[in-house]
Amino acid sequence: MSHLLVTNLHKQFAGKPPTTAIDQLSFEIEEGEFVVLLGPSGCGKTTTLRCLAGLEKADAGTITLGGRTWFDSARRVALPPEKRNIGMVFQSYALWPHMTVRRNIGYPLRARRKKGQDAARWVEEAAALVGCQNLLDRYPAQLSGGQQQRVSLARSLVSRPDLILFDEPLSNLDAKLREDVRAQLHELHRRLRFTAVFVTHDQSEALALAERVAVMREGRFEQIGTPHEVFEHPATEYVADFIGLSVRLEATRTDGITRLAGVAADGRLPAPVRHGEFVLRARPDDLRIGPTAPALPTMTTVPVSIVDKVFGGRTIDVYVRLGEQRVHARIPVDDTYGWVRGLRAGDEVVLGFRPENVRAYASDGAAIVPDEALSPLGS
Amino acid sequence: MAVSTVTSSTPTGRLLTFTGRRIAAVAFVLPLAYLVLAPIFWLQLEALGDGASAYEAEFGRATMPETLISTAWLACGSLAIAMVLGTLLAWSATLLPPRLRFMRILPIFPMILPLVSQVLGWIFLLSPGPGYLNAVLRRLPWWSGLTGGPVDVYSLPWIVIITGVSLTSFVYLFVSAGFQNINSELIESAHVSGSSGIGVFLRVILPIIRPQLLYGAAVALLIGLGQFTVPLLLGRTNGVRVITTEIFMALYGRQPQDPAAAAAIGSPLLVVGVAVVLIQRFLLGNSSRFVTHGGKGFRPVRRSSVLPAVFIGTYLLLSTVAPLVGLVIVALSPYWTSTVVPDALSLDNFRTLFAEPNLVDAIWTSIWVSFLAVCICLPIGFVASSLLLRAKDMPVLRGVLDVLIALPLGVPAVVFGVGFLLTYSREPFFLYGTNWVILVVYVTIMLPFTTRMHMSGMAALGDAYLEASRVCGAGPLRTNLQIVLPLLRGSVGGAAALMFVLLTHEFTASLLVRSTDVQVMGTILYDTFTNGYYPLVASIALIMTVVTFAGAALALLVGGAGTLEDL
Numbered sequence: 001m002s003h004l005l006v007t008n009l010h011k012q013f014a015g016k017p018p019t020t021a022i023d024q025l026s027f028e029i030e031e032g033e034f035v036v037l038l039g040p041s042g043c044g045k046t047t048t049l050r051c052l053a054g055l056e057k058a059d060a061g062t063i064t065l066g067g068r069t070w071f072d073s074a075r076r077v078a079l080p081p082e083k084r085n086i087g088m089v090f091q092s093y094a095l096w097p098h099m100t101v102r103r104n105i106g107y108p109l110r111a112r113r114k115k116g117q118d119a120a121r122w123v124e125e126a127a128a129l130v131g132c133q134n135l136l137d138r139y140p141a142q143l144s145g146g147q148q149q150r151v152s153l154a155r156s157l158v159s160r161p162d163l164i165l166f167d168e169p170l171s172n173l174d175a176k177l178r179e180d181v182r183a184q185l186h187e188l189h190r191r192l193r194f195t196a197v198f199v200t201h202d203q204s205e206a207l208a209l210a211e212r213v214a215v216m217r218e219g220r221f222e223q224i225g226t227p228h229e230v231f232e233h234p235a236t237e238y239v240a241d242f243i244g245l246s247v248r249l250e251a252t253r254t255d256g257i258t259r260l261a262g263v264a265a266d267g268r269l270p271a272p273v274r275h276g277e278f279v280l281r282a283r284p285d286d287l288r289i290g291p292t293a294p295a296l297p298t299m300t301t302v303p304v305s306i307v308d309k310v311f312g313g314r315t316i317d318v319y320v321r322l323g324e325q326r327v328h329a330r331i332p333v334d335d336t337y338g339w340v341r342g343l344r345a346g347d348e349v350v351l352g353f354r355p356e357n358v359r360a361y362a363s364d365g366a367a368i369v370p371d372e373a374l375s376p377l378g379s
Numbered sequence: 380m381a382v383s384t385v386t387s388s389t390p391t392g393r394l395l396t397f398t399g400r401r402i403a404a405v406a407f408v409l410p411l412a413y414l415v416l417a418p419i420f421w422l423q424l425e426a427l428g429d430g431a432s433a434y435e436a437e438f439g440r441a442t443m444p445e446t447l448i449s450t451a452w453l454a455c456g457s458l459a460i461a462m463v464l465g466t467l468l469a470w471s472a473t474l475l476p477p478r479l480r481f482m483r484i485l486p487i488f489p490m491i492l493p494l495v496s497q498v499l500g501w502i503f504l505l506s507p508g509p510g511y512l513n514a515v516l517r518r519l520p521w522w523s524g525l526t527g528g529p530v531d532v533y534s535l536p537w538i539v540i541i542t543g544v545s546l547t548s549f550v551y552l553f554v555s556a557g558f559q560n561i562n563s564e565l566i567e568s569a570h571v572s573g574s575s576g577i578g579v580f581l582r583v584i585l586p587i588i589r590p591q592l593l594y595g596a597a598v599a600l601l602i603g604l605g606q607f608t609v610p611l612l613l614g615r616t617n618g619v620r621v622i623t624t625e626i627f628m629a630l631y632g633r634q635p636q637d638p639a640a641a642a643a644i645g646s647p648l649l650v651v652g653v654a655v656v657l658i659q660r661f662l663l664g665n666s667s668r669f670v671t672h673g674g675k676g677f678r679p680v681r682r683s684s685v686l687p688a689v690f691i692g693t694y695l696l697l698s699t700v701a702p703l704v705g706l707v708i709v710a711l712s713p714y715w716t717s718t719v720v721p722d723a724l725s726l727d728n729f730r731t732l733f734a735e736p737n738l739v740d741a742i743w744t745s746i747w748v749s750f751l752a753v754c755i756c757l758p759i760g761f762v763a764s765s766l767l768l769r770a771k772d773m774p775v776l777r778g779v780l781d782v783l784i785a786l787p788l789g790v791p792a793v794v795f796g797v798g799f800l801l802t803y804s805r806e807p808f809f810l811y812g813t814n815w816v817i818l819v820v821y822v823t824i825m826l827p828f829t830t831r832m833h834m835s836g837m838a839a840l841g842d843a844y845l846e847a848s849r850v851c852g853a854g855p856l857r858t859n860l861q862i863v864l865p866l867l868r869g870s871v872g873g874a875a876a877l878m879f880v881l882l883t884h885e886f887t888a889s890l891l892v893r894s895t896d897v898q899v900m901g902t903i904l905y906d907t908f909t910n911g912y913y914p915l916v917a918s919i920a921l922i923m924t925v926v927t928f929a930g931a932a933l934a935l936l937v938g939g940a941g942t943l944e945d946l
């Protein structure tokens with residue numbers, strides 16, 4: 001049986017017009033699983049998390065954990081947050097400024113009436129887990145952002161809750177620190193196996209931490225799967241866009257000629273020939289350019305002209321014009337570098353990609369499953 | 380460390396608890412509703428009694444048009460003075476050089492000085508005959524021929540000016556709060572775009588703080604309209620009447636007392652007050668939106684200069700120091716004459732006063748009743764603001780509570796005072812003639828202050844600290860006791876200071892509900908004033924001032940510095 005079970009959760013905010021923040025959401029989370037909710041701003045991630053915490057009351061649906069009902073609109077059950085045995089890490093840390101770190105971390109134990117030696121030891125343990133054991137007698141105002149967030153993490157772990165909720169906990173940290181804390185969190189989860197729901201709009205964070213990623217869109221899950229599944233096989237064009245396949249090329253097949261953005265292309269595409277019109281999605285990193293089509297063997301190619309190029313350290317960002325469209329390609333700095341560097345605006349070149357690296361979607365956004373052998377252009 | 384399931388022993392919380400909360404909330408609001416609405420109800424019942432004949436009699440009086448015109452002058456004139464001075468002071472405060480920044484709190488001082496003391500001080504300085512300042516002015520060559528004047532503090536223009544100067548502090552508070560919310564980058568970008576200092580002030584800052592300006596203006600207008608102390612003490616001599624003094628006279632200047640007339644005369648003020656409260660409620664929605672959040676505040680780009688400091692210093696001198704000096708001189712003199720005889724100064728007046736059990740009793744009553752009222756008001760304010768800010772599931776109750784809480788601010792104290800008198804001199808709560816009536820009245824008129832101060836504290840606190848506590852397993856009680864209250868200490872201390880100060884000042888409502896056995900400092904002062912023994916009056920006013928300052932200082936110590944600024 002699943003640990004956390006959510007069925008038909010629905011939440012609307014009054015207003016003109018009313019906002020549907022969660023739309024008939026159902027999902028399950030296994031014990032010890034780390035699930036990340038990923039989605040753009042306003043898609044309902046925080047609201048979902050707050051409904052799980054009991055800080056927000058959903059309009060309909062049920063939430064149960066380990067067989068215990070937390071929320072059931074039909075039976076009119078709604079446990080308040082303090083009866084749910086959860087931990088939560090807030091974006092703003094929410095460490096109480098009038099308590100020392102020790103008292104902050106110990107608060108969940110006091111609130112749950114655990115006192116004495118054991119409680120004191122658990123506090124020390126939790127602090128040690130996040131590397132804050134020497135900060136215990138300071139006040140939150142005397143800590144750096146990263147330290148505050150680690151203390152906040154310790155506070156959520158200390159009472160060994162059934163579920164830990166994270167609302168964009170790393171987004172107030174700078175890039176370097178974010179990666180440190182992220183790595184630490186990953187290791188902690190590997191050791192402790194707590195059940196976690198983690199909200200973020202940063203796809204690299206999601207891929208790094210999650211055992212399963214749920215990509216949200218307007219209060220629904222667009223796709224839920226392992227990071228690998230979501231990364232390699234985005235179920236819809238929306239997910240593809242969000243997960244980094246930002247290059248969008250409209251493809252048409254007429255009279256045996258396949259056009260990308262209106263320009264005749266040469267090579268194979270990951271869509272069966274019966275599809276006359278579809279959309280290709282690709283990562284800029286998977287695009288290459290060359291002087292001519294034969295220079296890019298095994299690739300599908302289309303002629304383009306150079307618009308601009310921007311140096312980026314290990315890569316070089318090249319912007320090309322394909323028909324009426326501007327396309328971004330990120331070329332690694334390797335043996336073709338010298339040639340790429342010599343390019344000027346207006347130069348005619350060829351854009352290429354491996355067909356197995358791009359994804360095709362029908363006009364309704366659903367993924368098109370490619371044939372075993374990728375179909376050739378034309379029929 | 381495996382994740383174990385620690386199930387709480389309590390059974391599943393049914394939504395029934397929501398009804399429990401609802402009942403508790405209603406039980407909280409009902410007594411407040413009685414406190415606020417019963418006086419208004421009995422007032423209107425009285426006014427409408429006998430076929431509403433009181434309206435005809437009072438508003439048909441030959442003196443009434445002049446009374447109404449004077450009232451309008453008082454309200455509008457003092458409003459204009461207060462708006463201009465208050466805004467300029469707030470602006471000056473932002474221009475202070477860093478080492479003079481403490482001067483920001485100086486414009487609030489007149490609020491600590493009891494208004495009766497201020498007015499008496501002005502009488503001693505500017506009364507046409509023996510006023511000290513007038514005596515000095517008569518030494519000037521062009522006024523040397525005068526035997527009285529040149530200033531007549533008992534005239535309508537000076538009543539307006541003194542009211543305006545005392546209202547300035549309120550406007551200053553609101554406008555300063557507005558300045559706190561301005562992002563300094565807005566100002567800087569205006570400067571970078573080539574605006575001059577004045578240009579920025581007129582084109583950027585004034586429009587941004589318009590809400591606070593409007594709110595400050597509304598409050599100042601209400602206070603001006605309902606102003607009682609200044610016209611009562613100054614208007615008698617030359618027969619300057621305003622609505623509030625007429626109300627008082629209907630009760631205490633006629634034989635027998637005419638409560639119907641008092642209620643009828645008060646009706647226009649009541650209507651305006653209630654209207655302003657309701658309009659504010661419905662135009663601006665929940666008053667929580669009004670609450671200012673502690674922002675970074677802005678620093679003007681202009682180089683700071685001493686000019687603002689001079690301006691603020693002058694205001695303090697004129698509004699507080701000068702009247703205090705007048706008070707002190709008279710309090711130490713055996714008689715009040717236009718010349719000061721240094722050798723005759725002594726503490727004899729105070730000795731006389733403290734030998735009077737009446738006065739000592741009144742001081743203790745003032746202190747104890749104010750203290751008790753503050754103690755009662757603090758939890759009420761805490762609960763009320765929690766309900767207003769967080770009880771999202773009870774919109775109707777919140778709306779009602781919001782209006783109830785605002786009414787004592789909108790309805791002038793003198794009108795409320797008549798209502799109190801009517802309410803508590805009949806069953807079921809016959810309190811007239813006991814100290815309880817003062818306590819109940821004080822609690823009622825402090826409702827808006829305690830609630831608003833708690834609300835601004837709570838709003839600045841935000842929700843995250845509370846939510847963090849709830850998800851950590853703490854119930855509402857523990858969350859409030861261990862998280863909210865300690866973090867609100869500053870606001871609570873500030874609220875206590877403000878209320879204690881306002882209550883030991885209290886003059887208007889006390890004067891209406893006191894009886895021979897129930898006196899506070901303000902009422903004793905008034906009696907001595909009408910008996911005309913000025914040195915004693917001055918001494919009482921000084922004692923009142925000292926008590927008030929002591930209370931404010933104590934609360935500041937408890938609540939921490941910066942409390943006054945939080946007001």
Ligand SMILES: Nc1ncnc2c1ncn2[C@@H]1O[C@H](COP(=O)(O)OP(=O)(O)OP(=O)(O)O)[C@@H](O)[C@H]1O
Nearest residue numbers: 013014019021040041042043044045046047048201
């Ligand atoms: N208290 C509220 N009242 C009204 N609408 C709300 C409220 N809270 C959220 N919403 C709306 O619900 C929708 C989902 O909000 P939510 O905060 O869950 O988004 P999110 O995915 O967390 O976004 P972000 O990444 O920006 O944090 C939004 O359209 C938002 O405007």
Ligand SMILES: [Mg+2]
Nearest residue numbers: 045046047167
């Ligand atoms: Mg969010």
